[in-house]
Amino acid sequence: MSDDTPAADKTALRAIARQRRTNFVATLDPLAHRLAFKAIPSPLARRIADAQVVALYMAVDDEAPAQRMAAQLQAQGKTVALPRVLDRLGSMDFLVWQPEDQLVPGPFRTSNPEPGDGPVTPDVIVAPLVGFDRAMNRLGQGGGYYDRAFARFPDALRVGIAWSAQEIDTLPADPWDLPLDIIMTEVELIEGPEL
Numbered sequence: 001m002s003d004d005t006p007a008a009d010k011t012a013l014r015a016i017a018r019q020r021r022t023n024f025v026a027t028l029d030p031l032a033h034r035l036a037f038k039a040i041p042s043p044l045a046r047r048i049a050d051a052q053v054v055a056l057y058m059a060v061d062d063e064a065p066a067q068r069m070a071a072q073l074q075a076q077g078k079t080v081a082l083p084r085v086l087d088r089l090g091s092m093d094f095l096v097w098q099p100e101d102q103l104v105p106g107p108f109r110t111s112n113p114e115p116g117d118g119p120v121t122p123d124v125i126v127a128p129l130v131g132f133d134r135a136m137n138r139l140g141q142g143g144g145y146y147d148r149a150f151a152r153f154p155d156a157l158r159v160g161i162a163w164s165a166q167e168i169d170t171l172p173a174d175p176w177d178l179p180l181d182i183i184m185t186e187v188e189l190i191e192g193p194e195l
Contacts, residue, residue: 009172013139017131017166018062024165025062036186037068037161043189044182047157048078051123055081055094055156058103058111063128064161064186070099081120083145084112090144093119108143122156125149129162129183136179136192137171150178157181164188 025033040048048054054073059065070080081094085107095113097103103111127146131139138160140146150158158178164185173179183190 010139010142013168013171014130014142017139017168020165021062021130021163024163028163032186037065037184038072040069040072041184041189043191044159044184045076047182047191048124051078051157053079053081053094053120053122054124054126055083055122056097056126057083057128059128060109062163064163064184066126066128066161067099069126070097074098079120081122082112083110083149084115084119085110085145090148092145092149094122094125094149096120122153124157124159125153126159126161127180129160129166131166131168131171132160132162132180132183133168133171134190135170135173136181136183136190137173137177138180139168139171147176147178151176159184161185 056066056070058067073080080097082097083092084095085092088107096116097113101113103113106112125146127138127140129138130141138146150156158180159182160180161184164187179192181192
């Protein structure tokens with residue numbers, strides 16, 4: 001699917017990508033679904049080898065389940081964090097999370113850890129995708145939360161996770177859209193240029 005017109009078309013592209021995702025997940029073998037995203041591929045493991053704090057997210061609806069990587073990341077000695085939405089203006093921070101920790105409800109059907117010792121600075125930000133393209137562009141939910149987080153933590157490795165069915169030929173990119181460094185699907189790892 002491709003389109004050359006900007007903003008209004010992002011809304012249409014989101015609707016198409018969400019429907020693709022829903023259809024794909026509905027037809028996915030249950031075992032394949034349970035195993036997807038549990039293992040960190042070797043190229044990604046190499047890119048995050050020196051990272052201390054990795055920010056994941058709790059999947060909502062049919063999103064690719066990033067939280068499944070938590071156990072492997074913790075086994076590698078990394079601190080896992082989850083986002084906490086702070087307001088409706090697109091602000092969020094990241095809080096330390098252990099898989100056994102109770103989560104509290106947040107805005108937009110999100111869940112986050114208790115504040116504990118307060119926010120942490122992520123070395124890696126794993127973001128959910130509504131859609132993506134091979135130019136490493138990310139189509140998000142439209143609230144700008146991850147765009148602002150990427151800008152706030154410019155040194156963090158930007159990793160997007162999605163089901164392969166969410167790939168779009170070409171996405172419109174606004175000037176404030178930062179490309180992803182890596183995109184992970186259930187079948188492949190797409191790497192942008194290393195800087």
